[in-house]
Amino acid sequence: MKERLVQLEVLRYNPDTDTEAHFQRYEVMCQEEWVVLDALNKVKESIDPTLNYRWSCHMAVCGSCGMMINGEPKLSCHAFLRSYEGVIRVEPLTHFPVERDLVTAPDDFMEKLKRVKPYVITKQKKPIEEGEYKQTPAQLMKFRQYSMCINCMLCYAACPEYGLTPHFVGPAALTLAHRYNLDSRDEGRKERMEVVATREGVWECTFVGACSEVCPAHVDPASALQQLKIVGSIDWIVEHLLPGGKSAGDTVSRKNAGDIP
Amino acid sequence: MSRNPLIREVPPTTWFFRHPRYVRYMAREVTSLFVGAYCVLLVVAMQRLSAGPAAWQGFLDALRGPAGIVFHLLAMAAAFYHAGTWFNATQKAMPLQIGEEFVNGSYISGAHYLVWAVLSVAVLFFTGVF
Numbered sequence: 001m002k003e004r005l006v007q008l009e010v011l012r013y014n015p016d017t018d019t020e021a022h023f024q025r026y027e028v029m030c031q032e033e034w035v036v037l038d039a040l041n042k043v044k045e046s047i048d049p050t051l052n053y054r055w056s057c058h059m060a061v062c063g064s065c066g067m068m069i070n071g072e073p074k075l076s077c078h079a080f081l082r083s084y085e086g087v088i089r090v091e092p093l094t095h096f097p098v099e100r101d102l103v104t105a106p107d108d109f110m111e112k113l114k115r116v117k118p119y120v121i122t123k124q125k126k127p128i129e130e131g132e133y134k135q136t137p138a139q140l141m142k143f144r145q146y147s148m149c150i151n152c153m154l155c156y157a158a159c160p161e162y163g164l165t166p167h168f169v170g171p172a173a174l175t176l177a178h179r180y181n182l183d184s185r186d187e188g189r190k191e192r193m194e195v196v197a198t199r200e201g202v203w204e205c206t207f208v209g210a211c212s213e214v215c216p217a218h219v220d221p222a223s224a225l226q227q228l229k230i231v232g233s234i235d236w237i238v239e240h241l242l243p244g245g246k247s248a249g250d251t252v253s254r255k256n257a258g259d260i261p
Numbered sequence: 262m263s264r265n266p267l268i269r270e271v272p273p274t275t276w277f278f279r280h281p282r283y284v285r286y287m288a289r290e291v292t293s294l295f296v297g298a299y300c301v302l303l304v305v306a307m308q309r310l311s312a313g314p315a316a317w318q319g320f321l322d323a324l325r326g327p328a329g330i331v332f333h334l335l336a337m338a339a340a341f342y343h344a345g346t347w348f349n350a351t352q353k354a355m356p357l358q359i360g361e362e363f364v365n366g367s368y369i370s371g372a373h374y375l376v377w378a379v380l381s382v383a384v385l386f387f388t389g390v391f
Contacts, residue, residue, distance in 0.1 A: 015265035071280060097266035105266050138361045160283055163271040207350065208286045223353035230354060 002032040006039050006081055010051065011091040013098050021098065023089070024048075030081055036088060037065055037076040040102075053102035060216055063152030066093050067102055073157035073214045093157040095166075109153050112169050115195050116177035121188025139184040146179035146224055148217040155211035155221050161204055168204040169195065171211035171221035178224040181231070197232035205229070289346045295339035298332075348373040 006028055013021040026043045037055055044051045055065040058077045065076040068091040070084065081088075096104035126133070155171035162168045177192045196202050205225045212222040238245040277283035309320040323329060351373050352366030385391065 013267050015267070018267075021267055021269070094269065095271070097268050099264065099266050105264075138358070141361045141363070142358060160271070160276055160286075163276065164273065206286075206290075208283065210280075210282055210286075212353075213282060220353065223356065226350060226354035227356070 003029050004032055004081070006030045007087040008036075008039055008043065009087050009089045010040075010043075010102070011098075012051075012101050015100055025087070032082055034081050035077050036067075036069055036074075036079040036081065036084075036090065039081060039088075040076065040090070051102075052100045061150060063150035066152045066154050066157065067091065068094055068157065073154035075152060075154070075216050078216055093153060095157055095159070095163040096153070104153075106153060108166065109151075109156060109170070109173070112173040113151070113176065116169065116173045116192055117188055117195075118173070118176040118180060120180060120183060120186045121191065122185070123187050133185045135184055142184075143179045143182035146175050146182070146219060149176060149179075149219050149221075150217050152216060154214045154216060158210035158214040160208055160210070161206055165200075165204060167200045169201050171205075171225065172219075174202055174205075174228060175219060175221040175224040178228050181228075193232065193235060196228055197235060202228045202232060289343065292339035292343040295336045296343055299336045299340070302332075344377065348377065 056062040060078045352369040357364040
């Protein structure tokens with residue numbers, strides 16, 4: 001098997017002793033078909049056991065191993081060494097506080113995710129005896145793409161708006177709000193739009209589009225946010241400009257949901 | 262063990278040099294300055310028109326100078342680029358689902374380009390260009 005000497009420049013930060021981060025250079029023999037995560041694992045096993053980073057599945061599903069690799073937000077299990085020449089610079093995801101080395105604190109994202117209520121909300125629970133909530137394939141396809149998010153936070157690291165104005169709810173959380181708004185089983189649109197259709201919600205987005213470019217699950221958050229802007233605008237027009245207009249309610253969502261008769 | 266996370270600040274004015282995609286974004290935003298400047302020019306034109314034939318002729322003569330021509334070329338290039346980014350975004354903002362499938366996004370953007378072209382030809386026709 002073909003091997004190659006890989007040079008990694010890794011950002012190090014020890015919260016117990018450091019006031020600033022610094023780069024540390026490692027040289028490690030790697031197999032040609034390895035990914036950056038394999039190289040980090042080899043460093044940790046054979047050179048420096050103090051190196052810290054998160055990972056779990058090694059197959060671009062769990063979303064744990066997001067890092068900046070040569071300045072680009074990437075899943076390190078999805079970043080093949082053969083794609084890089086020279087020294088590979090590895091840093092923790094930008095826009096998040098660094099806990100230690102490549103480990104970032106996801107607290108802000110988790111709090112924002114909770115705020116958009118990313119789950120099916122129904123006004124009245126259906127008794128189990130009445131059976132399951134049915135959904136046609138067309139109704140599923142309406143939101144399926146947006147349900148593929150793996151919460152890896154690469155979109156937050158790519159979004160300059162989030163970096164500059166941290167109160168922005170951000171791409172992944174807003175996309176998940178859209179995903180549940182589009183779900184024919186859901187009746188929680190009004191609650192979500194109170195968070196979504198605000199200055200720190202979707203209106204903070206200026207459509208840089210970087211979120212969609214870096215998304216490893218091809219969710220295309222930028223499209224969800226632009227659609228939410230249209231939904232929010234229509235809600236506002238209905239509420240403020242149409243006589244007898246009601247505030248953003250669930251009725252719009254239900255009407256468009258194409259319920260099974 | 263207490264937490265002592267490191268905050269890595271984003272440079273507030275030079276952040277867009279970090280990646281070519283941010284430079285492209287800023288280029289798109291800058292084009293709106295030309296579009297805005299052209300709107301101001303149209304307001305000035307209306308003011309000149311209301312001031313009488315001599316004022317209007319003077320305005321037209323000023324536009325025919327090198328600076329006027331260079332500004333128009335720049336504004337047109339910026340408007341084309343700005344419109345292109347806008348029409349390319351329509352397929353993301355207005356996806357069209359038929360049955361279980363989504364219509365290919367290039368048709369949605371393409372339809373906008375087509376309407377743009379038709380309207381532009383109509384404007385040129387009604388203003389007597391041809």
